[in-house]
Amino acid sequence: MDIIGIGYLGFESARIEEWRTYGPQVLGFQVGASPEADPESLYFRIDDRRHRFAFHPGQRERLAYIGWEARGKLEFEAAVRRLREAGVDVTEGDVALCELRGVKAVVRFRDPVGYQHELFYAQKWMPRSFQSGRPHGGFVADGRGLGHVVLITPEFTPELEHFLTEVMGFHYYGAGAGKGKTAFYRTKLNNYTSHDIAYGHGPGKMGIQHIGLFVKSLRDVGETYDIVKQRNLPMMMTLGQHTQDPHVSFYHFSPSGFAFEVITELEPWHHDGFELNPEKLSTWGHEVVGPILGPSVRSPQEVLDAEGLAILERNKHRHA
Incomplete structure (x- = not known):
């Protein structure tokens, strides 16, 4: 696609x-x-x-x-x-x-x-x-999309991976340095970033974990960081740089309980040509100072409507 x-x-x-x-x-x-x-x-x-x-x-x-x-x-x-x-x-x-x-x-x-x-x-x-x-200074979006989203899923079934790669046509980027079952994907036309969407396996849990939001300069990241601290807003991770991306970012929680990762690109991202297996999440910073899963991640019954729950249950029983 x-x-x-x-x-x-x-x-x-x-x-x-x-x-x-x-x-x-x-x-x-x-x-x-x-x-x-x-x-x-x-x-x-x-x-x-x-x-x-x-x-x-x-x-x-x-x-x-x-x-x-x-x-x-x-x-x-x-x-x-x-x-x-x-x-x-x-x-x-x-x-x-x-x-x-x-x-x-x-x-x-x-x-x-x-x-x-x-x-x-x-x-x-x-x-x-x-x-x-x-x-x-503004956001990096326009013809690239608004950024990325990371979701938690109680079931990581073969059907989900097939849907993302074979039906939606997404590129599989890898699992990153996170613990447990995680998978990152980017769209066919995305040559700018490592992923548009990721699913993390959280048994019995569901919901949005964070949104990655790209801004145009390090100053934009820093000024947002200052505002978050001045307002005593809850944070997930301090300022830092991930291993798999040449970007600087920090994470804080929104009013709805999911986090925003505010990101600036230090240099253009390029495809690495092979699947990365980082030894650690970040090269520096990103001290974990809050929960990785905020209050936006709850039971499927609290997150999905009736139609979504029916789909989840049907696929779960298929692999029981």
């Missing part, structure tokens, strides 16, 4: 008012205009796209959907055919859903462990329209 990367993420949250302050003042997001049909939700911009993050009112904190961007109409149509030929249950988005997402077309489908995915093309944008919520 000719997928660029993650175009947008949607969440259910009972803490939208906290996000309304945290997004602009801590991360530097711009509060975007909510669609007329969805006035109660909060939409954030990090570049000239209509939005990259959407927070919908709810009773719990959870990831609601991941939106993948196809390069264009023909690539979108080919990807939908591939999903259907692989036996994936695909639902076409109607005019109302397209308007909410700000896209020309969108379909919805689930992965084998129950997470909701969407595929779209042609999201609305306006050149030179992004205005950061605080003084900020």
